[in-house]
Amino acid sequence: MAQDIFDRLKEDHEKHRALIDQIKQTTGDSEDRRRLFTQFKNDAMGHAAAEEETLYASMLKKSEIRQDANHSVSEHADLGMMFVELDEIDMGSSGWLNKFNHLAEEYIHHIDEEEEEKFPKAKEELDAAKAKALADEFDKRKPEEVERASEGADLEEIKHMIKEEGGDK
Ligand SMILES: [Fe+2]
Ligand SMILES: [Fe+2]
Secondary structure, eight states, X not given: OOOOHHHHHHHHHHHHHHHXXXXXXXXXXXXXXXXXXXXXXXXXXXXXXXXXXXXIHHHHTSGGGHHHHHHHHHHHHHHHHHHHHHHTSOTTXXXXXXXXXXXXXXXXXXXXXXXXXXXXXXXXXSOHHHHHHHHHHHHXXXXXXXXXXXXXXXXXXXXXXXXXXXXXX
């Protein structure tokens, strides 16, 4: 039987948990840290974008679970902001590691909450056929979004936004 969107998203979450653990084992501005972090960032950003386009877009259409979707989408924006901030710090510094640890904690909190609260609620509201169709749609959208993330697309926009806000002060 084909996977539904919830199992599909959890599969990515497991990959992200493993990548976070691997990154924590790296030291300094090393090849390994650079490679694993880039992989995590692009996959997490691509995952979030495709998740918004599929599961959360469907949840936004249902008033009972709309606020749950809004909550998660706003956390995606916060996480994007943290990735931008991390990019500006020297990877070999203790500041980078502190910030990464903070991001990791927030990220794990976000995906735990999706799995324990958001997904079960959505599962009740969306029918099984829809949940399977969303998994296919997610698989179609994700590679393109990972590609966009690797080009820095969304993060560049966030960076501009931060700079403009800072300029107003
Ligand atoms: Fe998410
Ligand atoms: Fe997710």
